[in-house]
Amino acid sequence: MEGLIIFIISIATIVAIYSILSMALNIRWGFTGLLDFGIAGFFAIGAYTSAILTSPASEEIVFGFKHSLGYGFPFIVGFLAAALAGALAGYLIGTPTLRLRGDYLAIMTIGMSEVIRFLALNEKWLTRGAQGIRNLPRPLSGHSVILDTLFYFILVLIILLILYFISQRIYNSPLGRVLKGIREDEIVTEALGKKIVRFRMLSFVTGAAYAGMAGSLWVHYSGSIMPHEFAPDITFLIWVSLVIGGIGNNKGAILGTLVLIGIIHQGTRFLPTIPGYTYLIPGLRVIFIGLILIICLRFRPQGLIPEKAVKMGEEI
Amino acid sequence: MLLLSIGFGIIMGGVLALAALGLSLLFRTVKFINFSYGDTLALGAFLAFLFNVTLGFPMFLSILITIILTGIVGLIIHKIVVKPLKENVKAGPLTLLIATMGVAFIIRNTILIIWGPDPKMYKVISGAAMKLGPFMVTPIQLTAIIISVSIMILIYLLLQYTKIGKMIRATSDNIELARIRGIRTENVVTWTWLISSGLAGLAGVMVGLIGSVDVNMGIEMLLVIFASVIMGGIGNPYGAVAGAMIIGIAMELSSAFAWAEYKVAFAYLLMGLILLLRPRGLFAR
Amino acid sequence: MSPLLETKEVTKDFGGLRAVNHCSIAVEKGSICGLIGPNGAGKTTLFNLLTGTYKPTSGSVYFKNERIDGLEPHETCLRGLVRTFQIARELKNMTVLENMLLASKDQLGEHLIYAVIRPKKMVVQEKTNLEKALQILEIVGIKHLRQELATNLSGGQRKMLEVARALMADPEMLLLDEPTSGANLDETKNLMKYIETLRKEQGLTFLIVEHKMEVIMNLCDKIFVMNSGENLAEGTPHEVQQNPQVIEAYLGKEK
Numbered sequence: 001m002e003g004l005i006i007f008i009i010s011i012a013t014i015v016a017i018y019s020i021l022s023m024a025l026n027i028r029w030g031f032t033g034l035l036d037f038g039i040a041g042f043f044a045i046g047a048y049t050s051a052i053l054t055s056p057a058s059e060e061i062v063f064g065f066k067h068s069l070g071y072g073f074p075f076i077v078g079f080l081a082a083a084l085a086g087a088l089a090g091y092l093i094g095t096p097t098l099r100l101r102g103d104y105l106a107i108m109t110i111g112m113s114e115v116i117r118f119l120a121l122n123e124k125w126l127t128r129g130a131q132g133i134r135n136l137p138r139p140l141s142g143h144s145v146i147l148d149t150l151f152y153f154i155l156v157l158i159i160l161l162i163l164y165f166i167s168q169r170i171y172n173s174p175l176g177r178v179l180k181g182i183r184e185d186e187i188v189t190e191a192l193g194k195k196i197v198r199f200r201m202l203s204f205v206t207g208a209a210y211a212g213m214a215g216s217l218w219v220h221y222s223g224s225i226m227p228h229e230f231a232p233d234i235t236f237l238i239w240v241s242l243v244i245g246g247i248g249n250n251k252g253a254i255l256g257t258l259v260l261i262g263i264i265h266q267g268t269r270f271l272p273t274i275p276g277y278t279y280l281i282p283g284l285r286v287i288f289i290g291l292i293l294i295i296c297l298r299f300r301p302q303g304l305i306p307e308k309a310v311k312m313g314e315e316i
Numbered sequence: 317m318l319l320l321s322i323g324f325g326i327i328m329g330g331v332l333a334l335a336a337l338g339l340s341l342l343f344r345t346v347k348f349i350n351f352s353y354g355d356t357l358a359l360g361a362f363l364a365f366l367f368n369v370t371l372g373f374p375m376f377l378s379i380l381i382t383i384i385l386t387g388i389v390g391l392i393i394h395k396i397v398v399k400p401l402k403e404n405v406k407a408g409p410l411t412l413l414i415a416t417m418g419v420a421f422i423i424r425n426t427i428l429i430i431w432g433p434d435p436k437m438y439k440v441i442s443g444a445a446m447k448l449g450p451f452m453v454t455p456i457q458l459t460a461i462i463i464s465v466s467i468m469i470l471i472y473l474l475l476q477y478t479k480i481g482k483m484i485r486a487t488s489d490n491i492e493l494a495r496i497r498g499i500r501t502e503n504v505v506t507w508t509w510l511i512s513s514g515l516a517g518l519a520g521v522m523v524g525l526i527g528s529v530d531v532n533m534g535i536e537m538l539l540v541i542f543a544s545v546i547m548g549g550i551g552n553p554y555g556a557v558a559g560a561m562i563i564g565i566a567m568e569l570s571s572a573f574a575w576a577e578y579k580v581a582f583a584y585l586l587m588g589l590i591l592l593l594r595p596r597g598l599f600a601r
Numbered sequence: 602m603s604p605l606l607e608t609k610e611v612t613k614d615f616g617g618l619r620a621v622n623h624c625s626i627a628v629e630k631g632s633i634c635g636l637i638g639p640n641g642a643g644k645t646t647l648f649n650l651l652t653g654t655y656k657p658t659s660g661s662v663y664f665k666n667e668r669i670d671g672l673e674p675h676e677t678c679l680r681g682l683v684r685t686f687q688i689a690r691e692l693k694n695m696t697v698l699e700n701m702l703l704a705s706k707d708q709l710g711e712h713l714i715y716a717v718i719r720p721k722k723m724v725v726q727e728k729t730n731l732e733k734a735l736q737i738l739e740i741v742g743i744k745h746l747r748q749e750l751a752t753n754l755s756g757g758q759r760k761m762l763e764v765a766r767a768l769m770a771d772p773e774m775l776l777l778d779e780p781t782s783g784a785n786l787d788e789t790k791n792l793m794k795y796i797e798t799l800r801k802e803q804g805l806t807f808l809i810v811e812h813k814m815e816v817i818m819n820l821c822d823k824i825f826v827m828n829s830g831e832n833l834a835e836g837t838p839h840e841v842q843q844n845p846q847v848i849e850a851y852l853g854k855e856k
Contacts, residue, residue, distance in 0.1 A: 096591070100591060103413055111588075114580065115581040118580070118581050173710045174708040174711045175711045177703045180699075239417070279429050283426070286421050290425075310699055
């Protein structure tokens with residue numbers, strides 16, 4: 001019984017963390033129309049920043065490299081640093097790439113995401129390469145397993161709600177209007193006096209910060225970090241979540257994540273591995289998700305929760 | 317050492333050019349980026365493995381069957397995914413890019429289920445490296461580049477001198493005008509998908525011959541193909557060929573000088589640099 | 602007094618094609634000027650040159666005595682030169698009111714901190730902009746549609762929205778590209794009256810591309826005629842109507 005409760009809370013935690021990623025992508029694509037295939041990269045940057053800053057100090061020889069990273073900072077430092085690192089990376093990557101047209105941006109972002117993964121894999125002095133970093137502390141732990149899991153979930157949930165609130169505020173503000181304008185028709189928005197590059201960058205960097213924070217939360221949930229976790233597969237899952245849920249609105253993003261990650265991805269984790277066909281179930285799972293994406297685009301492109309027009313009250 | 321890198325760079329560039337040509341050709345006609353192109357290429361490599369190694373067919377026959385099959389896969393993608401989206405929900409190029417990303421993952425995981433994650437090798441007679449001018453090449457590498465270049469020339473002749481080629485060019489330039497002039501543009505689009513995906517499959521086998529065949533080759537190749545196509549200017553197939561040669565040689569040079577693992581990253585940085593200076597590519601029309 | 606808007610021998614080449622050829626016009630402050638010419642004469646291209654969407658191959662553009670031809674489109678808008686589009690570019694999935702409010706300048710709420718925290722002065726500014734938007738919408742006759750998605754409007758209503766939206770951006774001069782195309786007789790008359798009012802009460806200057814002769818002849822102080830990218834003629838409506846070259850190139854061929 002206890003095992004089942006822990007399982008459910010764990011899935012809820014994962015869904016919550018991925019929801020932050022969905023909101024990050026939503027700010028970029030849903031609000032602003034930036035075709036971003038590189039969300040996994042910023043996830044990785046936040047994750048590694050938090051991991052490196054919080055892992056216990058060590059002087060080891062790993063693959064012949066002296067690894068003395070690990071500063072043992074508390075979680076909160078790792079978390080905030082992850083947000084900042086994400087934002088900074090967003091600014092650096094965004095500066096040359098945000099002037100590009102839509103499909104070029106998609107290609108550049110996936111390229112950057114892969115470059116980041118290569119860096120994580122090869123810069124062993126920083127990231128311990130494929131072996132990864134382990135023994136990452138989970139905040140609020142030190143009690144029974146079930147309470148530890150629960151406390152962490154509540155922490156993630158609180159952060160999710162705060163970020164949701166901020167994202168909603170942005171959407172319903174003049175800033176959100178400009179972002180939507182850019183999404184709908186960039187030429188008009190520019191003709192009305194808005195500097196497009198500045199707003200694209202704002203959207204991109206905010207999304208990057210969100211993804212970075214998600215990365216930090218993820219890493220302290222799982223306790224370890226390895227480069228292969230940040231392959232484009234994550235970007236793919238988040239995209240499908242967003243498409244299912246409804247592009248352009250945060251409720252849709254969270255619902256889509258719940259459905260895709262919660263039910264389909266994690267909910268099938270318990271399926272047995274068929275001996276001799278190790279990759280059958282995992283492979284079928286991704287194929288199924290791919291099919292859902294295409295079917296959803298074809299039959300319900302507006303998603304489960306379509307975007308509602310902002311009806312402004314006359315009495316703001 | 318340097319010459320070795322340049323030599324292999326030329327060979328890699330040649331194979332890459334074949335792949336880039338296929339993607340660029342498709343883009344010119346359908347006006348969106350087919351994200352599943354890389355994994356179609358990978359599928360080609362694996363199908364050739366199936367025929368050559370598992371079923372024991374001679375390599376030449378395997379390649380032929382592979383090209384036909386991957387062409388058909390492209391056709392299926394067009395008919396089942398792209399066409400319905402375009403017609404029923406007026407999907408634009410960005411939506412189609414997202415949809416073909418889904419197709420890419422479907423293909424990749426099909427490969428994973430059937431063949432698993434371990435790299436594969438073909439059953440071909442490998443010879444020792446011979447000296448060719450200032451370079452050293454193995455017979456396999458030589459075969460690969462000869463095939464690639466021949467096919468590229470064939471495609472050029474097809475586009476310039478045959479009826480179907482002229483129809484493809486007319487449709488690419490202006491689909492409305494082509495339709496008015498009586499060209500069955502729907503057929504042209506179908507043929508373009510067939511040719512483009514067939515080229516992807518062939519390129520996949522070539523990559524498998526000069527390198528290896530593994531489940532992740534799709535996305536890796538796709539990134540480098542993108543770099544080539546964008547460098548050359550996305551609407552320009554011959555620019556893509558030039559871009560591919562540049563990228564191929566640059567990548568091998570970079571691995572000679574320092575970071576072999578960062579070959580792809582280097583290609584991307586190079587592409588990024590070009591885009592900064594000339595946002596429409598080096599040879600944009 | 603020097604003209605509010607002036608182009609000096611402005612030229613635009615696209616590859617081998619010369620779309621605008623040494624075009625020079627001057628618009629006085631407070632005047633309503635028309636820009637006419639057959640299709641393909643280069644009128645919209647000229648507009649694009651004025652706003653910075655295109656950079657001239659040669660020649661220059663001056664606004665308020667300042668050279669503006671190197672500026673970005675959003676910068677020319679901020680200087681007070683606002684344009685509308687030939688085919689109405691309404692922001693489809695946003696309401697009429699949102700379309701309007703987007704155009705206001707210097708919105709505090711466009712900064713991240715203000716957007717999230719919502720201090721009092723931002724809320725007050727929103728309210729002021731809202732009142733202004735409602736006023737303008739009332740005058741052009743689409744206030745009742747303010748909560749409608751812009752995509753649900755009729756053709757004529759969308760053109761009204763184009764103009765209304767441009768007015769929200771605090772222009773000193775408006776470049777209107779075929780503002781009455783798709784508008785019915787009443788809407789057209791309404792708009793013409795409104796343009797006159799804006800000129801009289803707020804001193805706005807207008808340069809209007811139009812095909813409807815009744816609008817041009819009755820509204821404009823001065824008309825510029827373009828053909829094949831060049832200045833063909835200019836003058837009062839009366840003068841232009843009598844000009845044999847104009848008649849041949851334009852008024853004769855089209856009615």
